[in-house]
Amino acid sequence: MNDFTFLSPTRLIVGKEAENQTGKWIKEFGGTTVLVHHDSGFMKENGFVDKIINMLQEEGLKVVELGKVVPNPHLELVYEGIELCKKEGVDFLLAIGGGSVIDSTKAIAMGLPYQGDVWDFFIEKDGVPLDVPEKSTPLGVILTIAATGSESSNSCVITKADENLKRFCDNDINRAKFAIENPELTMSLPPFQTACGIIDIMSHSMERYFTPEKENDILTDYLCEGIFHTCMECGRILMDNPNNYEARANVMVASSLSHNGLTGMGRTGDWASHFIEHELSGEYQSVTHGAGLAVITPAWMKYVYKENLPLFIKWATRVMGVSYDYDKPERTVLEAIDRLELFFQSLGVSTKLNDVPGVENLDEEVMYKMAKRVRVVHEDGAVGWVKKLYVEDIVNIFKLAV
Numbered sequence: 001m002n003d004f005t006f007l008s009p010t011r012l013i014v015g016k017e018a019e020n021q022t023g024k025w026i027k028e029f030g031g032t033t034v035l036v037h038h039d040s041g042f043m044k045e046n047g048f049v050d051k052i053i054n055m056l057q058e059e060g061l062k063v064v065e066l067g068k069v070v071p072n073p074h075l076e077l078v079y080e081g082i083e084l085c086k087k088e089g090v091d092f093l094l095a096i097g098g099g100s101v102i103d104s105t106k107a108i109a110m111g112l113p114y115q116g117d118v119w120d121f122f123i124e125k126d127g128v129p130l131d132v133p134e135k136s137t138p139l140g141v142i143l144t145i146a147a148t149g150s151e152s153s154n155s156c157v158i159t160k161a162d163e164n165l166k167r168f169c170d171n172d173i174n175r176a177k178f179a180i181e182n183p184e185l186t187m188s189l190p191p192f193q194t195a196c197g198i199i200d201i202m203s204h205s206m207e208r209y210f211t212p213e214k215e216n217d218i219l220t221d222y223l224c225e226g227i228f229h230t231c232m233e234c235g236r237i238l239m240d241n242p243n244n245y246e247a248r249a250n251v252m253v254a255s256s257l258s259h260n261g262l263t264g265m266g267r268t269g270d271w272a273s274h275f276i277e278h279e280l281s282g283e284y285q286s287v288t289h290g291a292g293l294a295v296i297t298p299a300w301m302k303y304v305y306k307e308n309l310p311l312f313i314k315w316a317t318r319v320m321g322v323s324y325d326y327d328k329p330e331r332t333v334l335e336a337i338d339r340l341e342l343f344f345q346s347l348g349v350s351t352k353l354n355d356v357p358g359v360e361n362l363d364e365e366v367m368y369k370m371a372k373r374v375r376v377v378h379e380d381g382a383v384g385w386v387k388k389l390y391v392e393d394i395v396n397i398f399k400l401a402v
Helices: 018-028 048-058 075-088 099-111 191-209 218-240 245-258 272-283 289-318 329-346 364-373 391-401
Strands: 011-014 033-037 062-066 092-097 139-143 155-160 165-170 178-181
Touching: 011 018, 011 245, 018 048, 018 092, 018 139, 018 178, 033 048, 033 075, 033 099, 048 062, 048 092, 062 075, 075 099, 075 155, 092 099, 099 139, 099 155, 165 272, 178 245, 191 218, 191 245, 191 272, 191 289, 218 245, 218 289, 218 329, 272 289, 272 364, 272 391, 289 329, 289 391, 364 391
Parallel strands: 011 178, 033 062, 033 092, 092 139, 139 178
Antiparallel strands: 155 165
């Protein structure tokens, strides 16, 4: 086990009608003037957002509303939100939605007390961010999509749409004060969104499970594997019965636990699949993050599994239920990857790039363009820790995913 520090300060409030406590928790953290941020979608159309706004106003809170968040949230709306909050004297932000809304809210919260350009937190020069946030406006979440885990993570991902750049800022200052999780709020999601969310949740723990270490912490192995089993079992249930409360609840909590740092304790996360997918959904901005991960993650596995074969065999046998092939151990892993792809497909999500909605005109030139933009983590220009990946490697992963 590597040395580590674990922090997860976000209070999770889980249960039926948990959203009725929203005003109480905003006041607990000193909020008086609240920005309610959302995507102007179903939760606005069905009256839920207005219900929350009315509830907050009845409790004496001033409310400012901003919708229009899109998948892969845009920097331009962040700028608009910052100016609105300054004008209205906002001192607390409430995200109603999933990862895109939460990340947009986090960026506004960081940008509100900052004197410079909030984008400085997301871009780097010579591998170092232009600036690091020192303070942020308090924020809370009413979660309506279980997927990214942004409700309890320190991560914030924003897209500069005019440059097709998708970049992240990981900093504990980003963490929400509370996340309200009523599983019933996710029952109206289309099956595709539910499926992409499940894939995203699994991916967050896969990034932490597959490491360069040859000896991994036993406890964290089982925590990750518990997330995998939960998502797969509940995913199958929800495809047949989307209103199953227990399955919805388990997936919702798994979302928060998979990305709050718990499943990465004492180990080196890889994160290459995420960084590569960020360029895919940055280039093709209508691509849902989970749909992108469904094609990138198995392709990445096929490309790197030999670097830590025992770990991949452990996953294959303990998670995917593959019998160990004593004659050719590699077959064990390849069979498990096939089963993973079949599971994703059973959720209605493609595992081939050419079949992903929104991906068009993908040729080698575009692959190289995306590969060259991938955020690197090593001084020699590589990404990933299980296997260091350079531009040619990333292009080869794209080709495996076609």
